[in-house]
Amino acid sequence: MMAPMLNWVEVRADALTHNLGAFRARLGERVRLGAVVKSNAYGHGMLEVARIAAQAGADWLCVNNLDEASALRTAGFREPILVMGYVPLDGLEESVARDVRVVTYNLGTLDGLERAGARFAKPVPVHLKVETGTHRQGIAERDLATFLERIEVSPHLTLEGLTTHFANIEDSTDHSFAEAQIAAFGRAQDTVASVLGSRAPLRHAACSAAALLFNRTHLDLARIGISLYGMWPSRETLVSCRERGRELLELRPALSWKTRIAQVKEVSEGSYVGYGCTYRTTRDSRIAVLPVGYFEGYDRRLSSVAHVLVHGRRAPVRGRVCMNMCMVDVTDVPAAAVEDVVVLLGR
Numbered sequence: 001m002m003a004p005m006l007n008w009v010e011v012r013a014d015a016l017t018h019n020l021g022a023f024r025a026r027l028g029e030r031v032r033l034g035a036v037v038k039s040n041a042y043g044h045g046m047l048e049v050a051r052i053a054a055q056a057g058a059d060w061l062c063v064n065n066l067d068e069a070s071a072l073r074t075a076g077f078r079e080p081i082l083v084m085g086y087v088p089l090d091g092l093e094e095s096v097a098r099d100v101r102v103v104t105y106n107l108g109t110l111d112g113l114e115r116a117g118a119r120f121a122k123p124v125p126v127h128l129k130v131e132t133g134t135h136r137q138g139i140a141e142r143d144l145a146t147f148l149e150r151i152e153v154s155p156h157l158t159l160e161g162l163t164t165h166f167a168n169i170e171d172s173t174d175h176s177f178a179e180a181q182i183a184a185f186g187r188a189q190d191t192v193a194s195v196l197g198s199r200a201p202l203r204h205a206a207c208s209a210a211a212l213l214f215n216r217t218h219l220d221l222a223r224i225g226i227s228l229y230g231m232w233p234s235r236e237t238l239v240s241c242r243e244r245g246r247e248l249l250e251l252r253p254a255l256s257w258k259t260r261i262a263q264v265k266e267v268s269e270g271s272y273v274g275y276g277c278t279y280r281t282t283r284d285s286r287i288a289v290l291p292v293g294y295f296e297g298y299d300r301r302l303s304s305v306a307h308v309l310v311h312g313r314r315a316p317v318r319g320r321v322c323m324n325m326c327m328v329d330v331t332d333v334p335a336a337a338v339e340d341v342v343v344l345l346g347r
């Protein structure tokens, strides 16, 4: 028998499907939609989200590393998979064996992919990532031609994708930096055209914020992460969309995190709550103890800051979040009782 759960997350498939559909409509039929399911689908469960996203029409699945890509293949996913993070040289054979696309920005990786292609006697589609200002992964503008020429002379390599990533598209309502990155990416496309002629690769740059804000970032494939899960990338993105008169997508948060009350106690005015005596009651209070602390992922910085929902009403966290417990004030929620469900995140 499974032990009863003290805290759990619920993920709404209908919310994920709705959000994906909203992006599908925003992108139009021609632009491919890559569901970013890396890092356990932002905590929502990678295999479950990938299944829902694929059913709802995601064309690509985007992950961070080869382990995630392999887990998707093992689970039977046939969609193209893009690994956006680093694949070490000794992982390249597996990536080719499993038909996983590797975002590439080192010549050594290109050579390793070519060797793997030769070993398995199959073509290897490559995605080159170009540096446009984020100064994370990426090929410098001056080096791009060298990479393209290396692909040209490698019998098993083909350029399938050309990609970049925005540095400052959701943190500001001033999009001049993003505009400069769009321009730099345009120059990279020109370089590709000058080497490859009409054999144009898939161009992809957009994350959620870019897809929401600028149609011209949609290009051939958009990589949608945070907003697939129902969140606006930032307040600035929402404000910018409003300012630009963009139709606001209705996004539905998919995840909620819940626990249940372990104890309710009467605490008289002037009493301390929790370690360090950091909170002192200002009235006679009812305090509920929740079996969730920072070990379970309830951040210690939420001490005396966050609220939870009990019977749909906000109850403030009082005192320090402990390792496996925290305390909330339910004085204003008279119905609160032991074993009642509490919403830590969500509605």
Ligand SMILES: Cc1ncc(COP(=O)(O)O)c(C=O)c1O
Binding pocket: 036, 084, 165, 206, 207, 208, 209, 223, 224, 225, 226, 227, 233
């Ligand atoms: C390269 C790349 N593309 C796309 C995304 C998705 O971004 P977002 O979650 O803002 O949609 C990420 C997320 O970190 C990323 O690293």
